[in-house]
Amino acid sequence: MDGRGSVTTRAQPPERAAHIADLVGAARDGSQDALGQIVAELSPLLWQVARAAGLSTSDAEDVVQTAWLRLVSHLGGIHTSAALTAWLVTTTKREAWRVRAAGRKQLPVDDSWLTAMPDQAPGSEAQAIIDDDRRRLWSALGKLPSRCRELLRIIAFVPRPDYQAVADELGIPRGSVGPTRGRCLAKLRCLLEVDDAAGSKR
């Protein structure tokens, strides 16, 4: 875990990053309110990390809580927003693997959610276009390799300035063949374009 504090990101909007760094500092000094704000900000992301790892909802709740409890004794080494997000994502992932390795009840990682896309009630024409976009995105996601889908699901919940730090943590190092945020997004864009082309022929 050493060296996380030096994670740098490009194009960090200074206000949010500075605000989060302040909150981390205040939490280290014992401010429950600051810690509470960080919890509200980042828990939805950690929930998706745990669920993308295939945990049941109750296991995901435990794992997200455990990651936060573990953070408490690591606050001393975390000084930036990017480092905080990356540490929490990695720890949640490790805790999720641990639960899976222990053989507790688990769901298949894949496909269970593919059926979950709710049918939208018929609405205005504008709503129908939005619904159609959502359906196309959902179906394109379903065609991605599962590791790409999990990566994008997580990255989508990461605060924008922290993308690179988290992508570096989760992705395979640059230059190797494997899913990276950029590669997975490029693949997804291809799928959406193919779908677009097929749609315009109809």
Next chain:
Amino acid sequence: MRQQDKSGQAAGADGPPDDLDLAILGGIRDLFAAADPMPADLPERIRFALALRDLEVEVARLAARESQPVLSSRGAEQSRTITFDSESLTIMIRIDSNGDGTVRVDGWLAPPQRREIEMRTAAAPLTVVADDHGRFAFAIVPQGIAQLVVHPARPDPGGSGRSVVTPALVL
């Protein structure tokens, strides 16, 4: 041809996301936020669990959870057994309803040892001491959110000096 533009872009695919990438990521976020939302009360439980005086704690992870029906004078009820593991301790608790909006919690520490154990609840915290066999009991605990804190042994030769804490549970 758009397809070729695409492969040209893939070569530099690890650059910063462009506007379309960001729009797609926003769409993915909306989809999963709707299809698999975080339980609304989870942040509150996390905040409760984190409201510890201590910053140096040993985290006990939930290792097993079982419930079995029990027949009592009040009819069939559930008895729950939960096991937590930390680096130095295993904590096992059994939760039974008292039938009046409170529960009884019986617990065991392994390895067995005399330790002060605090049950944090939404009301005042309750404290008991585990006996030499590691057994402890809270006879009356209000239903709702709760967390166990096993305080360091005193004296604590060779111990870590840290409290062992569990995640917040809903009793």
